[in-house]
Every structure is written in C-alpha cells, then in structure tokens.
Amino acid sequence: MHIHNLSEQNSILNTFIAEMRDIHIQKDAMRFRRNIERTGEILGYELSKSLNYESTTIKTPLGDSNASLISDDIVLCSILRAGVPLHNGLLNYFDKSENAFISAYRHHKHNPESFEIIVEYLACPDLEGKTLILADPMLATGQSMQATFEALEPFGKPKEVHLVSVIGAQEGVNYITKHFDQNTHLWIATIDEKLNDMGYIVPGLGDAGDLAFGVKLQN
Numbered sequence: 001m002h003i004h005n006l007s008e009q010n011s012i013l014n015t016f017i018a019e020m021r022d023i024h025i026q027k028d029a030m031r032f033r034r035n036i037e038r039t040g041e042i043l044g045y046e047l048s049k050s051l052n053y054e055s056t057t058i059k060t061p062l063g064d065s066n067a068s069l070i071s072d073d074i075v076l077c078s079i080l081r082a083g084v085p086l087h088n089g090l091l092n093y094f095d096k097s098e099n100a101f102i103s104a105y106r107h108h109k110h111n112p113e114s115f116e117i118i119v120e121y122l123a124c125p126d127l128e129g130k131t132l133i134l135a136d137p138m139l140a141t142g143q144s145m146q147a148t149f150e151a152l153e154p155f156g157k158p159k160e161v162h163l164v165s166v167i168g169a170q171e172g173v174n175y176i177t178k179h180f181d182q183n184t185h186l187w188i189a190t191i192d193e194k195l196n197d198m199g200y201i202v203p204g205l206g207d208a209g210d211l212a213f214g215v216k217l218q219n
Contacts, residue, residue, distance in 0.1 A: 003173065006046060011042075012042075017035075036212065037092070040085070040086040040088065040090045045093060046187060051071075052071045053068040054068065056068075056069055075127055079145075083137060084212070086137045099125075100125060119151045131160045131161075133164055135164040137166040138168070138201060139168030141199050142172035145172075146176065161185070162185045165187075167188075169194060
C-alpha cells in the first residue's frame with residue numbers, strides 16, 4: 001500500500017487537526033465540521049496529484065489555452081455519518097464525481113471490547129473501471145474500511161482505490177495494509193500511536209460523529 005501521511009511535513013493542516021483535538025474548540029460543532037471539511041479539501045488536493053490527466057484546449061475570450069485536466073471517472077464514497085463533512089470537502093474539489101454512501105457501525109455482542117462491523121445502508125453507482133475514493137475520518141481498527149469496501153464489490157471493480165482519513169491509529173494502518181491490494185493509496189492527515197481497549201484512537205479526538213452532529217442515543 002502507498003501511504004501518504006501529510007503530518008510528515010508541516011503545513012496549515014496542523015492548525016485544523018489541533019482544533020479538532022482541542023477539548024474546548026471541538027465543542028463548536030460547526031467549526032468541527034468545517035475543520036474536517038477543510039482537511040478533506042487538503043487531502044483531495046494532494047490526492048489529485050496522483051490521478052490521470054489528459055491535454056485539452058480551452059477557448060478564452062482572447063485565444064486558446066492548453067490545459068491538463070483529470071481524465072479519471074471518480075466515485076466518492078463516504079461512511080455515514082461521520083464521513084459527511086469529509087465527503088463535502090472532497091466534493092468541493094472533485095465536483096464532477098459520482099457519489100456513493102454507506103452506513104457502517106460497530107455492534108458490540110457481549111462486551112465493550114469485542115464488536116463486529118454492521119453495514120446496513122448502501123447507495124452506489126457502477127464502479128467498474130473507475131477511480132474509487134473511500135472516505136472515513138477515523139481509521140481506528142481498519143475493520144470498517146475493509147467491511148465497506150467488501151460491500152462495494154458487487155458494483156464493479158475500480159481501476160484505482162484511494163482511502164482517505166483524517167486521523168488513524170498505526171494498528172489500523174497496519175490492518176488495511178494487509179487487507180487491501182498493494183496498489184491502494186492511503187491519504188491521511190496524521191497517524192496516532194495506538195488504540196485503547198475499546199478500539200478508539202489515542203490521543204485521537206473522541207467520537208467524530210458525535211462531535212459533528214450531536215450525541216446519539218444508540219451504543
């Protein structure tokens with residue numbers, strides 16, 4: 001897997017990540033959503049450098065201009081509900097892309113430390129021969145990313161697969177490295193050192209879905 005960890009080089013992205021982590025600033029849900037969205041824009045910009053381009057001629061009021069434009073057919077797929085702001089950030093840059101949405105959540109069978117990933121809702125266009133961008137802000141264990149990708153398999157085989165996350169744990173990165181094709185790309189803003197016993201990223205930032213949209217009643 002090709003891993004692109006944007007935290008390896010300092011940029012304005014540091015500010016957005018710091019504000020998302022900050023226990024005081026993250027209480028502002030609108031700012032939290034916007035910071036995820038802005039992070040998605042930056043990740044999308046960096047991802048765009050690896051896509052395929054073709055030359056074309058653009059007519060201006062005063063003449064012709066040559067331009068290299070993206071030639072890939074892109075499908076953005078986000079994992080609900082925390083993935084919505086990240087999806088919006090990517091869509092701001094890949095505004096001609098098709099879109100897919102999928103729900104995935106942890107179901108704790110017997111105790112808080114063991115769970116399975118349940119996929120219930122899925123809306124997806126044809127993926128055959130296209131460039132799939134699968135977005136989930138928190139890459140914790142990596143199981144949600146794998147489960148959602150497997151759920152997309154009946155819709156066709158993408159030409160390229162790009163995974164996009166805001167914060168990940170090293171354990172989750174190692175997991176998807178083993179379970180995805182070696183030509184898959186991971187674009188991530190920063191990677192934290194570990195997971196706790198509940199499978200949450202440490203230091204992380206908490207529950208991204210709750211911070212963005214309010215605390216849910218379901219466990």
